[in-house]
Amino acid sequence: MFADRVLSGMRPTGNLHLGHYHGVLKNWVQMQHEFECLFFVADWHALTTHYDNPQIIEKSVWDMVVDWLAAGVDPAHATLFIQSRVPEHAELHLLLSMITPLGWLERMPTYKDQQEKLSGKDLSTYGFLGYPLLQSADILIYRATQVPVGEDQVPHIEFTREIARRFNHIYGREPGFEEKAEIALKKLGGKKAKLYSELRNRYQEQGDDEALESAKALLDEQQSLSHGDRERLFGYLEGGGKMILSEPQSMLTAASRMPGLDGQKMSKSYNNTISLREDEASVAKKVRTMPTDPARIRRTDTGEPTRCPVWQLHQVYSGDEVKQWAEKGCRSAGIGCIECKQPVIDAMLQEQRPMRERAQLYLDDPTLVKNIIADGNEKARKLAQETMRDVREAMGLSYG
Ligand code: TRP
Ligand code: SF4
Numbered sequence: 185m186f187a188d189r190v191l192s193g194m195r196p197t198g199n200l201h202l203g204h205y206h207g208v209l210k211n212w213v214q215m216q217h218e219f220e221c222l223f224f225v226a227d228w229h230a231l232t233t234h235y236d237n238p239q240i241i242e243k244s245v246w247d248m249v250v251d252w253l254a255a256g257v258d259p260a261h262a263t264l265f266i267q268s269r270v271p272e273h274a275e276l277h278l279l280l281s282m283i284t285p286l287g288w289l290e291r292m293p294t295y296k297d298q299q300e301k302l303s304g305k306d307l308s309t310y311g312f313l314g315y316p317l318l319q320s321a322d323i324l325i326y327r328a329t330q331v332p333v334g335e336d337q338v339p340h341i342e343f344t345r346e347i348a349r350r351f352n353h354i355y356g357r358e359p360g361f362e363e364k365a366e367i368a369l370k371k372l373g374g375k376k377a378k379l380y381s382e383l384r385n386r387y388q389e390q391g392d393d394e395a396l397e398s399a400k401a402l403l404d405e406q407q408s409l410s411h412g413d414r415e416r417l418f419g420y421l422e423g424g425g426k427m428i429l430s431e432p433q434s435m436l437t438a439a440s441r442m443p444g445l446d447g448q449k450m451s452k453s454y455n456n457t458i459s460l461r462e463d464e465a466s467v468a469k470k471v472r473t474m475p476t477d478p479a480r481i482r483r484t485d486t487g488e489p490t491r492c493p494v495w496q497l498h499q500v501y502s503g504d505e506v507k508q509w510a511e512k513g514c515r516s517a518g519i520g521c522i523e524c525k526q527p528v529i530d531a532m533l534q535e536q537r538p539m540r541e542r543a544q545l546y547l548d549d550p551t552l553v554k555n556i557i558a559d560g561n562e563k564a565r566k567l568a569q570e571t572m573r574d575v576r577e578a579m580g581l582s583y584g
Contacts, residue, residue, distance in 0.1 A: 187219075187220065188219045188220070188329045188330050189219065189220045189221075189222070189326060189327065189328050189329050189330070190215055190219040190220065190221045190222065190328065190329075190330045190331070190332060190435070191221075191222045191223075191224075191322070191323055191326050191328035191330075191331055191432075192208075192212065192222075192223055192224075192331060192332045192333065193223070193224045193225070193226035193229070193267065193319075193322055194208070194223075194224075194225065194226060194248065195226045195227075195229045195230040196225050196226070196227055196230050196241055196244035196245045196247075196248045197230050197233075197234060197240065197241070197244055198240065198244055198452055199244075199247065199251075199452075199457075199459045199460070200247075200248060200251040200459065200460045201450060201452070201457035201458055201459045201460060202442055202450060202457070202458050202459075202460065202532075203442040203444070203449070203450030203451060203457065204251075204460065205255055205442075205460055206440045206442040206500065207334065207437075207440060207441075207442055208332075208334075208437075209251075209252065209255040209256075209257065210255070210440075211332060211437045212252070212255075212257055212262070212332070213255060213256040213257055213258075215332065216257065216258060216261040216262040217261060219330065221261065221262040221263065222262070222263045222265070222326055222328070222564060222567075223252065223257060223262055223263070223264050223265075224264070224265045224266060224267050224270075224322070224560075224564070225245050225248060225249065225265070225266045225267060226267050226319075226322070227241055227245055227266060227267050227268050228267050228268055228273070228274075228318060229267070229315065229318060229319070230244070231311070232307075232309070232311045232312045232314075232315050232318075233298075233302060233305065233307065233312065235309070235311070236305075245266060246550070246553060249264065249553055249556070249557060250543050250546050250547065250553060251460050251461070251543070252264065253542060253543070253546055253553070253556070254460060254461060254539040254540070254542045254543035254546075255460065255539060256538075256539075256542070259556045259559070259560065263560045263563045263564055264556055264557060264560040265557060265560035265561045265563070265564040266557060266560075266561060267322065269557075269561040269565075270325075270561060270564050270565050270568050272325060272565065272568035272569060272571075272572050273318070273321050273322055273325055273568065274321075275572060276321040276324065276325050276568075276571070276572065276575060277314070277317060277318045277320075277321040279575060279579060279581075280317055280320060280321055280324075280347055280351065281314065281317060283347075283350055283351060283354060284317055284347060288343060288346070289313050289314065289316060289317065290313070292316050292339055292340070292343065293339055294315070294316070294336065294337075294339065294340065295312075295313065295315075295316075298312075299312075316339075316340045316343050316344075317343075317347070319340050319344065320340075320343060320344040320347045320348075323341070323344050323432050324344065324347070324348055324351075324429045324430075324432075324571070325567075325568045325571050325572070326564070326567055326568065326571070327429070327430045327571060328432050329430065329432055329433060330432065330433055330434075330435045331344075331432050331433070331434050331435060332434075332435040332436075332437055333434055333435070333436075334437075335436065337434070338434050338436070341432060341433070341434035342434075344431075344432055345431040345432065347429075348429040348430065348431045348432075349431065351428065351429050351578075352425060352426070352427055352428055352429060353425070355425075355428060355575075355578040355579055356419060356425030356426040356427060356428050356578065357425035357426075358425070358426070361416070361419075361420075361425055361426075362420075364416055365416045365417060365419070365420035368409070368413035368414075368416050368417050368420075369381070369417065369420075371408075371409065371413060372406065372409075372417075376402065376406070379402060380399055380402060380403075380417070382395075383395040383396070383398050383399035383402070383421075384399060384420070384421050387399065387421065387422075388423060396421060396422070399421050400418065400421070403417055403418060403421075415427070415428075426578070428574050428575065428578050429571075429575070440500075442500065443493060443496035443497060443499075443500070444456030444457060444493075445457070445458070445470055445471070445474050445493065446474075446475060446493055447475075447492075447493030447496055458470055458532070460536070460539060461536065461539060461540050461543050462536070464533055464536075467529065467532055467533060467536070468529050468533075471494075471497075471525050471528055471529045471532070472522065472525060472529070474493060474494055474525065475493060476492045476493070476494055476521045476524075477489070477491045477492040477514070478491070479491065480492075480514075480521065483517070483520050484517055485517060486514070486515055486516060486517045487514040487515065487517070487521075488514070488515065489510065489511050489514050489515070492514070494521070494524060494525055494528065495510065495511075495514075497528045498510055498527075498528060501527070501528050501531035501532060501535075502527055502528065502531065506527050510524050510527075
């Protein structure tokens with residue numbers, strides 16, 4: 185009934201690298217053709233951990249948007265915007281904070297984990313504790329149905345669902361809800377009201393999902409119903425109150441674990457990255473100086489690919505033929521490591537060439553980027569304002 189809306193955000197905390205490309209951006213590029221997509225720069229989220237170094241955030245915001253565009257995220261297909269340019273996120277965050285049990289936040293696995301991981305920083309702040317709630321506001325304010333995230337973020341999406349449910353439970357039940365729903369039902373007219381009631385019973389008594397869908401379709405067709413009555417009748421179907429905020433699903437993307445230059449996962453904190461728009465000479469040099477099978481000291485020694493980080497890169501970049509060539513050549517000392525690395529270098533450069541070209545366009549004319557974002561900010565803000573109107577009304581804040 186409601187079309188899917190995909191939303192995802194990324195924190196601007198430094199250069200994007202090939203791990204971001206293979207893990208996230210490639211996915212976004214594909215999804216933008218399949219769904220309505222909103223992608224945003226989570227600059228406030230970056231501030232929760234980088235509050236003492238905001239300069240890096242400002243620079244990273246624009247670099248990151250250029251990286252997205254370079255990777256093929258297309259403003260004609262997706263809305264790109266900056267979180268802090270849609271201040272409604274902050275308003276929803278504040279209002280949701282009123283109903284958020286402290287324990288829910290304190291128990292988030294990411295809370296303790298991150299505090300330990302970033303132990304050099306004082307993260308016993310109010311803002312950091314509220315990180316997942318700000319994320320919930322980001323998602324709920326667009327009534328997003330799907331949120332593509334990495335596995336570590338799944339608890340945040342589950343938390344978001346619980347917050348939405350709690351909100352609907354507390355504020356979706358207006359006084360006299362049942363009576364009002366019955367009055368709205370009468371407005372449907374005799375025949376349709378009867379059909380609605382039959383379908384509702386079938387759903388509520390027998391759990392008949394088809395009946396639920398038919399009833400929703402019936403409501404969809406009723407152009408003359410007021411917004412409020414329509415929401416009531418939707419809510420009445422499933423027994424609860426009005427559904428003001430909708431529960432999102434996480435969309436786990438096939439976790440492509442991009443290996444870094446040392447065989448560990450590619451990550452800034454391991455210092456093993458190749459950035460998205462790294463210059464060609466540097467890419468070649470980094471791969472050429474990568475460690476290989478430690479047991480293969482001389483060119484004449486045979487090697488074992490499974491002990492070699494270069495082999496992992498072949499898994500990402502090479503077809504079967506090249507992989508067989510490398511595997512055989514390594515185990516028989518038929519090829520040297522420099523030779524083995526060349527196809528990986530070539531494939532990386534080929535992958536990055538169009539990205540560098542696209543980026544150049546935006547680096548030559550930064551107003552293009554500013555305009556794309558200004559456009560996106562405006563579109564996002566309209567959507568956010570619609571939800572906030574409903575939220576304020578539900579919470580009894582539409583006076584004045
Ligand atoms: N917490 C996310 C991350 O670190 C970034 C983020 C902020 C986000 N708000 C979001 C992701 C909303 C999805 C939806 O990756
Ligand atoms: Fe690694 Fe290739 Fe050298 Fe074998 S030949 S050790 S797989 S780089």
